[in-house]
Amino acid sequence: MAYIALYRKWRPKTFEDVVGQRQITETLQKAIDTDKVAHAYLFSGPRGTGKTSTAKIFARAMNCVHGPTSHPCNTCDVCRHILAGESLDVIEIDAASNRSIEDIRNLRETIKFMPAEGRKKIYIIDEVHMLTTEAFNALLKTLEEPPAHVIFILATTEPEKIPMTILSRCQRYEFRRITSQDIAERILYIADKEHIDISKGAAHILSVQADGGMRDALSLLDQCVSNADGTIDETLVRNLLGLVGRDWLFSLADAVFSHKGDVIISAVDDIVRMGKEPRVILTELLEHLRALMLYQAAPESDTLSAYADSMKELAEQAGRVEPGQVFRILGVLQEALMTAKNSPAPRVAVEMGLLMASQGGSTSTHAVSDTSAGAAQIQALTDRVTRLEQALCQIRVPAGSTKKEREEIPLPDDEFSHSGDLPDEPYDDAGFFRTPPAGVSSVPPIQDKEPPPASVQPVSRDIPAAQASSASASPSPVPIPETASSRALPVPENYDAVWKQVCQILEKKKKMQVVSCIRLGRVLYIGETEVILVLKSAFMVKRANREDYYKYVDEALAGILGKGYHMRAYQEGDPELAGYEKKNSEITVTRSPASPEKTKSDTVSVSEEDAAMKSVAPGDIPAAARQVLDPLLEKLGDCHIYVETKK
Known part of the structure; x- marks a missing residue:
């Protein structure tokens, strides 16, 4: 008798013999037992996973003389005819060679005949995705409503090529790739029945290569x-499959971990002289590194059964290398393998990948970096920024220097001497001056510029009328008070000017949504910590009182009136505004510079505290103040500077 190949001799004959597809076989068995068999099935999945074998078992289950049954006997005449491929009721069609519309027309002519010896006439169309578009269209109606005695079983490895009109008419079963463990167990079972002496390690290698x-x-x-x-x-x-030895893999992995480029090149030469493909080196080394990775994560994993005879060596090598290094090398070698598969010189790609992995390279010809290398780069950048911050804190800017002179000042460390590492302006994201380094004065900046036109008079506490009139000749922005208890509160006549400055600051910061909301508002009252704004629309009031709006307004107020101010918006006609209007009338009496009675008391008050506000020339400002605050004036623009002196 002629020799029969093992895969034909041991083709599954029952549903239980199908390896690794239990989720499908059990479902089909239940459908047969409950008489809920569909008229069309689609079996899809990788090659060699049991699609055609399951279709033939299903055909015997439906036509067995003892059935329909989920356990065909395989001994009756019908089952034996189907097993031998002689049954007239089970028709196998190779769609790769019978793919035209004429073949489908012939099929449509034959399905109307009743089964010869069984209950059902079953058409098994293999590689159905090879049919032409016209053939699929011709099959549609027949597949949707076949005769009661006909069952279609379509098998394919590429279901994505099948039209949706066909898929929607079939019950679809996806065959999974069989695990290496299941394949190894099946190999050992068949070897035992065939009296073949094979080791477990050899069976595992065959299962992986399958x-x-x-x-x-x-x-x-x-x-x-x-x-x-x-x-x-x-x-x-x-040796038969052209794979490399286990000892060679251990030595090559050690060479990669130890950065021994000469050993790596010598090992590649040895493998090539043995007649093996260079790509096999990377494939085998990747499998070995995977074993190291799995041993470090789960030493008891069944996947490591192939290393049963060399588990001690695997444990020693896994203990000598860090997991991060294994991950990095795996990433580099995988990319090198992809390059080698498409390269006209695969040996060059293999040698390059091995050397890059041994030298700590994190990128390949496709500029792909792995996770550990990216983390190292991030840490290096973090350290560099830290050193830059420390260097900036040590800089001392000479008094009276210009912006150009400041830019030319060298940093302490040449590593940061290029201008791109220095911030252009000493301001944070909100537009305010950053906290200066330790030991540097935070006095407000001085600028030699003409005062800008403004309608707000500088006010410090309550100044006499004569002094206020002289100050009106050269108006300037409202000065920033030191504390809340000694704040210089503007008179109601200056509220509009204060609000214009707030809008200008927000415009410079490009907060146009906030400006459009508050621009038409009217400031009713400015107290020690609050600014009351009146708006005509309830919608605008609601938006102005939102945190993402009023926080920018409060920041602008802090730059004009001092920190601690909070803006609250009310709608025109709100009953609560009456109380603020009353306060405003009282402020008009107590703060008005035109009141003769107030003038005298104010003069005495200032005299008693021995304090006065006077405008100073730029040359009279201390050098320490100019050193730090010149950049701030460049940001703020033209303004008057007032210095309070106490005797």
């Missing part, structure tokens, strides 16, 4: 049997 296909695994086993004189061990399997 790439999820049972048929491929049995074909490889057949190849090993025909070339073996005795036991099929790992060495025989590796």
